[in-house]
Amino acid sequence: MAFLPYGRQVIEDDDIAAVAEALRSDYLTTGPKVAEFEAAFAEAVGASHTVACNSGTAALHLAMLAIGAGQGDVAIVPSITFLATANAARYCGAEVVFADVDPITGLMTEASLMDAFSKAVSRGKLKAILPVHLAGRMVDTGPMAALVRQFGGHVIADACHALGSTLNGLTPAQSAEMACYSFHPVKTMTTGEGGMVTMPDSGAAERAKLYRSHGMIRGGDVAHYDMVDLGFNFRIPDILCALGLSQLKKLDRFVARRREIARLYDAKLPGLSPHLQTCPSRADEALHLYTVLIDFKALGHERTAVMEQLRQAGIGTQVHYIPVHLQPYYAGRYGVERLPGAEAWHEKTLSLPIFPAMSDGDVDRVVEALEKALRP
Ligand SMILES: *Cc1c(COP(=O)(O)O)cnc(C)c1O
Helix, strand or coil, X not given: CCXXXXXXCCCCHHHHHHHHHHHHCCCCECCHHHHHHHHHHHHXXXXXEEEEECCHHHHHHHHHXXXXXXXXXEEEEECCCCHHHHHHHHHCCXXXXXXXXXXXXXXXXXXXXXXXXXXXXXXXXEEEXXXXXXXXXXXXXXXXXXXXXXXXXXXXXXXXXXXXXXXXXXXHHHXXXXXXXXXXXXXXXXXXXXXXXXXXXXXXXXXXXXXXXXXXXXXXXXXXXXXXXXXXXXXXXXXXXXXXXXXXXXXXXHHHHHHHHHHHHHHHCCCCCCCEEECCCCCCCCCCCEEEXXXXXXXXXXXXXXXXXXXXXXXXXXXXXXXXXXXXXXXXXXXXXXXXXXXXXXXXXEEECCCCCCCHXXXXXXXXXXXXXXXX
């Protein structure tokens, strides 16, 4: 039986053909496929402007650069996220204030936002709030937009988990000023490595494009270029944009299958163990992760032992995430803060396999193995 990782890519023959065609073309990097991918993605998520780059991390970094974040600024980031959300602020010299999360959904709440805000004022000027649509569950960014409006700040959604999700009919790109996506192989669609940031206007998009390639403007004669600001090499190759265009055509199918798998788990998991709690998603959400909460203390098994037993049954699981405020770098910088919701989430969370190529039988396999692993 094939090993079931918690997430993996789906690559089909037409994806391979698209990449092969790009390899035979004149451009391996920065050719026509970049703008084509940006336009197709903009249409898919309902964004007016998009900038493609070489990772989700670069997308977050470009968003922070485009708003001019720097020293003296503060960004509010939920503690339950991937490291990159917080690091994007630090790359620009801005400080981070970690917000607590709801222990059942892992999402920032209005109350945790206000707590973080009261800490932020003592650390600098509130420049950005970076909500994370964890697992594909969308957090309401309305209160955040209202808050930053008073300070001339910005809402930059980390939508790396939420391609295909909507809340009140709006995609992450439509419900925040900027939204950042990743095309890492475990994400909803892939380019191997890659990212996209959506921008509210052409000025912001032009700034992001400037920082994507060394802060350099070509012009005048053919041999001339001016470096007007300190930029980076965050360019995404044409080869990968060709893969992105091919994957984008399958997005609806990938999302629909993720929803079906989530529904199967939602139906089969309740009652499996008194120590297991599910958090069903809404029909308009596309789950990137299928997370369950397990009270390992009450169960009497260590999480690592449960994960190891599942691994031996050919099932990969993962923990999303270790609270970022407890990472040595951040604890060293800001001291060890207590964020009880984030710590409670981290203590209990476990991500089960979910990806479009899973069969219904694979879901049964996971459920059976989990039932065994959770026996007293
Ligand atoms: C994957 C991910 C990122 C970073 O994306 P990369 O493409 O791996 O750089 C950032 N934030 C979250 C929440 C992610 O899941």
